[in-house]
Each structure stands twice: as structure tokens, then as C-alpha cells.
Amino acid sequence: MIRLENVTKIYGTETVAVRDASFDIPKSQFVFLVGPSGSGKSTLLRLINRQEQPERGDVWVAGRNINELPASRVPHLRRSMGNVFQDYKLLLNKTVFENVAFALEVIGKPRHVIARQVPIVLDLVGLADKQDRFPNQLSGGEQQRVSIARAFVNRPLIMLADEPTGNLDPTTSEGIMGLLDEINQTGTTVVMATHDHRVVNAMRRRVIQLDRGVILRDQERGVYE
Amino acid sequence: MFSRIAYALRETWESFRRNLTLTAAAVLTSAVSLLLVGSTFLIQRAFENLLVQWRGDVEMIVFVRSDASAEQVALIDSVLRASPTIIDIEKLRYLNKTESYEEAKRIFAGDPVTLGLLTPESIPTQFKVVPLSEDPLLVRSLSDQYRTLPGVEAVALAEDEFEVISTLSNFIRVVTLVTSLVLLLVAVGLIWNTIRTAMFARRREIEVMKLVGATNWFIRIPFMLEGLLQGLIGGIVSCGGLWVLNSVWTSGVTGFKPGTGISSLVVPDSYLTSVMFILLGIGAFVGAIGSAIAATRFLDV
Secondary structure (H helix, E strand, C coil): CEEEEEEEEEECCCEEEEEEEEEEECCCCEEEEECCCCCCHHHHHHHHCCCCCCCEEEEEECCEEHHHCCHHHHHHHHCCEEEEECCCCCCCCCCHHHHHHHHHHCCCCCHHHHHHHHHHHHHHCCCHHHCCCCHHHCCHHHHHHHHHHHHHCCCCCEEEEECCCCCCCHHHHHHHHHHHHHHHHCCCEEEEEECCHHHHHHHCCEEEEEECCEEEEEECCCCCC | CHHHHHHHHHHHHHHHHHCHHHHHHHHHHHHHHHHHHHHHHHHHHHHHHHHHHHHCCCCEEEEECCCCCHHHHHHHHHHHHCCCCCECHHHCEEECHHHHHHHHHHHCCCCHHHHHHCCCCCCCEEEEECECCCCHHHHHHHHHHHHCCCCEEEEEEHHHHHHHHHHHHHHHHHHHHHHHHHHHHHHHHHHHHHHHHHHHHCHHHHHHHHHCCCCHHHHHHHHHHHHHHHHHHHHHHHHHHHHHHHHHHHHHHHCCCCCCCHHHHCCCHHHHHHHHHHHHHHHHHHHHHHHHHHHHHCCCC
16 A cells, blocks of 8 residues: 655755664554654655655555656645644634544535545544534544544545644553554554653554654554564 | 546635735736736837828828028929829919918917927928828839929928837837736736646645656646636736726827827727737636645645
8 A cells, every 4th residue: 555665855955864774564553653753754644645746756546656657646646645643733613523624525525525524534534413513512532532533534545644642641642542553443554753651662563663754663463662 | 528627627716816916916006017027018009090090191291491582482383293004183282471380380289399490480391291002102202303403491300200110119019018918927926826826735735646656647627727716817907907098098199189190099999809818818718727836836745
């Protein structure tokens, strides 16, 4: 589903964010990218959804080299991916329902599809009864659930999560991980960047460890160390 | 499709409301600049009227020296009459000293200093010539010929008098055109700035839109519509201003005595209407350009 071949990403002229990274993530796998801040985890995610392009190497998604994709096709690539962030990136002037609906609205989905899909996915994340609340009226965990609902409402092939539990307490994090696991069970490939030991050790999934842009370890059913 | 249009219109309106002061500034600037553009058109047209009216009735004046003998005057008269195909002999008129002085009193009514230099004795007499020929070059060559006749002081062509008017109208045209172009650029800049502000205010939304796969056009169109609307509203305001301006001008000009040429400075309504459409077009275009630049430039948030 996702394949990186000798990818190097340099910011500016000096800063090497990712150096010669290669890995292959098959469909419906759950992968942790771990490492300290600045190790290149977020950059890898940004390379996969083409917010960044590598200086060297190729990034393949669903059988296509996305660096050769013309800019006009990038939106379509992104429609096959859901993104979840540490800071949720919810729109504060919209309700829970509207935040999730927004993702469908802006890719031109008709109203009846939105009216059908949004309640289903809100039910999945356990927020069916809070769809008219605004983000400020929700807890951090609930806000993250909204953002997961928004990422998942279009049924993407891939879910990219950048420190989704970074702002949450352990119990709430567990709930979020359960949700991501559930989404993974539906066949969605999940790539999650984190430095949360507890979460990684509890899940026992594939772990790719990075340090200063270099892959140190790539292990099936790994732990954080 | 319908939901996309509804979305674009809703977003445009929301953004419009949110940035009311900046929007007002952009609208007013474009209105003022468009008003100037419109005035340029009208002034141009008014002067053209003036010139066209005179050209249809072109006059040549052969001034005769005040000390010319009666024989010399008679010679000039016969030479003029020798070109009946070029000169309308029926309308050929000779103004003697008294008549010439009476006319001068009228011409220089507003200029007593010049009039003071003239006396009924020193004033040149004159032949008023109405040419039959429409060819200004032919008339001009004829005038060169008359100039060499004994007793002729000068030959004036109405055409030369026009040059003052056309120089004046050219000057006004250049000044208003340059001013309005500068103001139009300012309008583009202001619209550009309001769109930039609008985009900055909504950078979070734009970021989310890009991440969930909205196309750039989808993101851009509400902003471009907003700019277009600003330009268009500026255009509408300027049309109102132009209409008022033209009404005041028309009533002022028609108040003048007929035959002075001033009354020909009225611009017909049909022309005013087409100028208004041009202004609306320019307004919309300027708005779309300003916002398109901003929307493309600041889409990478």
C-alpha cells in the first residue's frame, strides 16, 4: 500500500529530515513510527500525503509513484487518506456534525450522502449524542474522536496519525487507540507517529524506529524500547 | 453540482460580511478609480462633439491689412471668387472695419486688455470663407496661396483653432487616464489585500480543506468571487456617480447660449449607458484579477 524507496528529504540546504529511508507497508497493516522529536516521523507522514516531496527517492502509494503525480491529481490522492493530528485541527466555529460534514462537502459530495454518512461515523466514534456541540464544549479525547471521524468519513484506504494521543491522558489515549484499532480492522492501513511508549508497548504492532532521520529498527510486533 | 455552487456563494457572503471595513475600502477605491475612467470617456466624447460640429462648418478667415488700398481688397475678393468649386461664393462675406471691430468686441468680451489694443482704425478687415470642399488639405493649400497676395495680413483656419481644443482635450485625457490607471492599480492592491486577509483568517479551514482533498479551484473560487463582487460593487457605485456627474454637467452646459459651441458638450444617454457597462466590466475584471493573484499566491498555507 505504501512503499518508500531510498527517500531523502532535506529542509533548506542543511537540515536532513529523512535520510535514505526505505520500507514497505502492506494493506491493512498498523505501523508505529517512533523516535524522539525531530527524528523525522512527521516528515515521513508528510511525504506520504505529499505535503512534502523528497529530494531523492520515490514514494509509492496504492501502486502509484506519488512524486510523479501532477499537482492537479494531488487532491484525489488525499481523498484516499485520512489525517489525524495532535492538535485535532477542528474548525471551532462549526459543530461536531459540521466538522465531519465539511470533509465531504469540500470534495463535492451531495447533501444526501453527507446526511447519511456523518451520523454513521459519529456513531462509530461514540459521539452520536454530541453532534450539535462545538469543539470547545468537548474534552480533548472527544475532540480527537471528532477529528478521527472526519478523517474516516470518506472511508480512506490509509489513515495517517501524527501524535494523536500527544495531548491526552493515558486512559483517554487507550480509548483513541481502540478506535484506531477498530478502523484498522475494517482494512484501513494505519500509520501512526508517536513517542508514547505506553501506547506502542500495549499494541504490539510493527514498529519503525527513527533517529535523526535514519531508520534504526523495523520490527514486527515490536515495542518502544 | 448545486451543493458546490451553494457552498461557494455562502462562503463568499460570509467572508464579505466578516471583513466589512477592508471590503468597504476596496469597493470605494475601485469606485473612485472607475468614476475617473468613466469621466475620461465622457470628456473625450464631449470634446469630440465640439470638434465634429466645427469641422462640418469649417471657416477660413482672410485678414486684410488695415492700410490696404481698395484695389488690393478688390483683388483679394476676385481671387477668392476665382475658386467657385472650393469656396462657397454664396456665403463669402466681407467684414469692414466697423463690422470687424464689433465682432472683436464680442470675441474679447472677457479679455479687455486685448480689446484695448484694437481701435476701429487699426483693426484688420476680413473675408469670412466657407469652403465647399470637405478636404482640409485643399483648403489649407488655398490658404497658403492667399497668404502671398498683396494686402493680406494673415489667413486663419478654423482647423488651427481646433488644435488648442484638441491639445486641451488630449491633456485632460492623459491626466485623467494616468490618474485612473494609478487608482485602478491601487484598487487591485486593496482587493488583493482584503482577499489575503480573508484567506489568512481562514487558513485553518483552508489547511483542512487541502488535507481532505478539496481541489485548489474549489478553495479558490469563493475568494475570487469575493474579489469579483468587490470590483463589481465598485463599478455599480461608480456608475451612480457618473450618472450624477453627467446630469449636473448636462444641465450646466445646456444653460449656455446656443451657437457658442458649449452646448455641443452634451453626451448622449446611449453613450453614457455603454460607458457604464464598460465600467462594470472593468470593475469585475479588476476584482477578479486582484483576488486571483492573492488566492493563488496564498493558497500554500
